[in-house]
Amino acid sequence: MKNRIFYIVLLLFLGLAAHTNAQADKWTGTWRMEYKPWPGRPPLIIELQVGLPGQQTLYPALLKLDYGNTFHGVYELLLATKSITQLGIGRFKYPVSETPFRLGPWMLYLNGTFNYGKPANGAAYMQLSRMWIKDFGLFMKGLDEDDEIYTSTKVTLRGLLYQDSIRLKKINAQPWTGPHTNRIIHPEEDSVYFGIYDKVITADSVVQLSIKDDDQLDKDTVTLVHNGRVLLHRMEMNDQTREQRIHLDTGMNILTFFADNYGGLPPNTGNMRITTEGKTHVFDFAHRANWYATYLVAQFYRKPTAPTxxxxxxxxxxxxxxxxxxxxxxxxxxxxxxxxxxxxxxxxxxxxxxxxxxxxxxxxxxxxxxxxxxxxxxxxxxxxxxxxxxxxxxxxxxxxxxxxxxxxxxxxxxxxxxxxxxxxxxxxxxxxxx
Incomplete structure (x- = not known):
């Protein structure tokens, strides 16, 4: 009987250990903050649910904005690892639901990176670090549309997204799962664009990379991360093409191309080209769908070699x-x-x-x-x-x-x-x- 109890306890312990190990990723879970710019009014609740990563670098996420009875919004988005303490925020936030009005282009202001922190005695947090958007004609757009009764709510939401501090506190480590979790990190399964380009399949173990600013030179800088490894860090682009060879891992290779800033003439206009099997694939921040993006994601799948x-x-x-x-x-x-x-x-x-x-x-x-x-x-x-x-x-x-x-x-x-x-x-x- 004692042996039986021992084995039951051991199995429960091993199961708990396995579960804990599976949830060990510091980014996955639910993060929340209360934003209260006006006394006497209910707070605006911001909640970010982060799912398990694909390739240990791409995180599907769900953002919720709840402002009493005046606004409710739910958005799907993609986060990408920039460093061990930074997650880049995807440009596109897919509106699952918004009521009673839509935020539209205002969601572009929620950009840049979430920076991880953990006090000695306290819960982990993510602090938003924006890349400033100016002269884009978005700030006042839509403020007086619909009905003037929403103007106060819109001002509050706009202030939060545009300039006010956002610091989310981790409240649990349960990964987000939803009906669309998989489509966010696997674009081949859906037509919604979250910043991930279609997968390229190649037998090459080495590909040729070139990066250049094809627009006006204005001190645009970029970072390139390959399967979690930083290849280029805050490199300033000019009219000279920077070239190097990249060794691909067997299987999937995620190349995340980050805009570190928007330069003197926004937006960032960095252009990344990767050549494999005689064909060049272009990943360009100057493309309209990528204006004011924090990053772009290239996928290269290297086929396993034949048996030795x-x-x-x-x-x-x-x-x-x-x-x-x-x-x-x-x-x-x-x-x-x-x-x-x-x-x-x-x-x-x-x-x-x-x-x-x-x-x-x-x-x-x-x-x-x-x-x-x-x-x-x-x-x-x-x-x-x-x-x-x-x-x-x-x-x-x-x-x-x-x-x-x-x-x-x-x-x-x-x-x-x-x-x-x-x-x-x-x-x-x-x-x-x-």
């Missing part, structure tokens, strides 16, 4: 290795996303993945940067097999795995070697036909 001779020489897992089952669960959608990364020390680990009877990746290096693989399930039971190609410099072969399906996700730890594979069973139950 060393991998082919490994003994078949079905004859010499034991398949160790990690979990089994049921999903309602056929397309799911695998995210793999090294949560410990990057030590040269390489793995291969098999879905049912088909190898979907071989010789895949396990890196600190998250790599995404999208797979399609067949109805019924599906088997995912993870096989070590090597043991790295620190045995065993280890990797963190997150499986995304719809608005949910499961995080697992992979441990494989030449004696054991890891096995995950996923049962796909298609929705019932009406």
């Amino acid at each position: 001779a060393a991998i082919k020489a490994l003994p078949p897992p079905t004859t010499t290795r034991k398949n160790e089952s990690l979990t089994s669960f049921t999903v309602r959608q056929a397309d799911i996303i695998l995210e793999l990364w090294d949560a410990q020390q990057e030590d040269g680990d390489s793995i291969s993945l098999r879905l049912n009877n088909n190898w979907i990746a071989t010789g895949l290096p396990v890196k600190k940067a998250v790599q995404q693989i999208k797979i399609s399930l067949q109805p019924g039971e599906n088997t995912l097999l993870f096989m070590a190609d090597n043991l790295g410099s620190i045995p065993p072969n280890t990797a963190a795995l997150r499986i995304r399906f719809g608005t949910q996700a499961k995080t697992l730890e992979l441990k494989t070697d030449f004696q054991r594979n890891n096995l995950v069973k996923i049962v796909y139950e298609p929705p019932a036909q009406p």
